Ligand SMILES: [Zn+2]
């Protein structure tokens with residue numbers, strides 16, 4: 001049994017995935033006239049461009065005509081179209097489209113890896129610690145099953161603390177418990193209460209919380 005801790009421990013931040021951050025000077029080959037808004041949107045969607053997020057929340061946009069850097073928050077681009085006309089160029093539009101489509105992280109997000117399956121997932125930019133993809137995350141209030149005991153639990157919180165950093169009330173890390181040996185020490189700890197302990201007149205907050213490595217719990221029905 002793994003009791004939740006009283007002493008919070010901070011988890012080490014995840015390293016950034018390696019990314020190049022090269023840029024080339026703006027090319028003068030771009031042609032765009034003011035007022036061609038629809039045309040720009042069409043080209044932004046249709047033209048061959050590669051968008052990559054940088055570590056400083058900006059984006060590199062590679063095109064046949066050159067490579068530019070877009071700051072979506074500030075609405076700026078290093079291309080001549082933007083520099084000369086101050087317009088919302090096709091590069092800014094393209095970055096916005098890819099963010100909307102979920103192809104690249106938003107400026108307040110970065111690329112992280114799911115601690116359970118390794119899948120790429122967008123996480124809050126400043127988030128440290130272990131993270132889960134949509135497939136392996138739990139919503140607070142979700143019912144889950146403990147793989148070890150088969151018992152049903154109600155998820156209270158998915159922490160960003162790793163199982164080998166999160167300390168229980170007994171002063172041990174979640175990863176140190178023998179029943180957690182089969183689960184990743186790098187996984188985030190999920191706090192949950194036993195479903196059986198939630199009774200009429202007794203809220204989830206009143207129940208004892210326990211911490212589990214994320215993959216020890218399964219969503220009900222999986
Ligand atoms: Zn541009």
Ligand SMILES: [Zn+2]
Nearest residue numbers: 114117133136
């Ligand atoms: Zn995953």
